[in-house]
Amino acid sequence: MEYTKLNVTREDGYVVAAINNPPANALGQPVLHDINDLLDACLNEAGVRAIVITGTGKLFSAGADIKEFSGIQSGDRPKISGHDVFLKIENYPKPVIAAMQGSAFGGGNELAMSCHLRILADSAKVGLPEVNLGIIPGWGGTQRLPRLIGKTRALEVMLTGTPLTAEQALNYGLVNKVVPAEQVLDEAKKLAAKLAKGAPLAIREILKAVTQGLNTTIEEGIKIEQAGSKVVFASEDAKEGGKAFFEKRPPNFKGK
Numbered sequence: 001m002e003y004t005k006l007n008v009t010r011e012d013g014y015v016v017a018a019i020n021n022p023p024a025n026a027l028g029q030p031v032l033h034d035i036n037d038l039l040d041a042c043l044n045e046a047g048v049r050a051i052v053i054t055g056t057g058k059l060f061s062a063g064a065d066i067k068e069f070s071g072i073q074s075g076d077r078p079k080i081s082g083h084d085v086f087l088k089i090e091n092y093p094k095p096v097i098a099a100m101q102g103s104a105f106g107g108g109n110e111l112a113m114s115c116h117l118r119i120l121a122d123s124a125k126v127g128l129p130e131v132n133l134g135i136i137p138g139w140g141g142t143q144r145l146p147r148l149i150g151k152t153r154a155l156e157v158m159l160t161g162t163p164l165t166a167e168q169a170l171n172y173g174l175v176n177k178v179v180p181a182e183q184v185l186d187e188a189k190k191l192a193a194k195l196a197k198g199a200p201l202a203i204r205e206i207l208k209a210v211t212q213g214l215n216t217t218i219e220e221g222i223k224i225e226q227a228g229s230k231v232v233f234a235s236e237d238a239k240e241g242g243k244a245f246f247e248k249r250p251p252n253f254k255g256k
């Protein structure tokens with residue numbers, strides 16, 4: 001697969017995709033198409049059990065390409081929306097980790113929030129400053145931020161346009177870990193490598209139950225969990241997990 005705005009490297013069990021769209025890693029159409037193509041390419045590849053998305057340079061992403069707002073369309077593929085890509089990430093059956101080596105604003109933060117896990121640089125800021133442009137967060141920020149940090153804090157971020165510091169993002173539960181910028185990618189890769197050794201079916205069903213469960217009633221969510229439990233209990237991996245435990249050895253999960 002050829003990507004124009006992503007540097008994609010294959011690691012053992014996972015893939016790292018670095019957005020490479022200087023000067024701000026703006027999420028223009030070519031970037032969104034590349035991420036979408038990468039998700040499609042990795043979906044049924046058994047050897048890819050996790051995806052890390054990071055940025056090149058000082059910013060993770062400054063958001064949607066403001067130049068595109070003024071109608072300067074780049075590229076000739078049909079227009080793709082951040083919603084299309086971010087919903088695909090959020091509902092992806094494999095973990096997607098945002099390795100935020102720099103600040104993320106607007107759509108860049110919305111991309112990170114659609115990922116399942118987030119590692120943030122201690123020098124970075126994360127915000128939804130769209131109100132300063134006279135618009136609103138338009139790729140899911142009004143929905144995901146309150147779900148992640150609560151309505152009161154989310155409203156302050158969006159109504160004032162003031163970004164969170166890394167410390168606030170960690171304290172509010174927006175990110176999993178904060179480390180120095182130069183360690184972000186390594187931390188994300190360590191996490192991806194750990195998840196790549198996990199039981200793929202169990203990970204898939206956990207992602208599904210949590211993601212779908214948060215958007216429905218507890219009763220419906222429990223039904224989703226029960227359906228997932230049924231799938232994994234019938235799997236070869238469940239047998240391998242029990243066997244490895246009693247044989248006191250690491251399990252070798254095959255995703256079957």
Ligand SMILES: C/C=C/C(=O)SCCNC(=O)CCNC(=O)[C@H](O)C(C)(C)COP(=O)(O)OP(=O)(O)OC[C@H]1O[C@@H](n2cnc3c(N)ncnc32)[C@H](O)[C@@H]1OP(=O)(O)O
Pocket residue numbers: 023024026059062063064065066067082105106107108129130133137138139
């Ligand atoms: C549905 C989703 C909607 C959205 O996402 S709307 C966009 C929301 N994002 C923002 O509002 C952030 C806009 N950018 C900024 O506030 C600043 O930038 C930063 C804080 C990210 C960085 O500031 P600094 O270090 O002073 O750099 P700089 O000179 O402002 O920008 C460097 C170059 O990057 C371009 N750029 C920055 N953000 C975007 C963007 N979102 N879309 C397109 N280009 C962008 C600038 O224009 C400039 O370019 P040149 O060097 O040619 O002057």
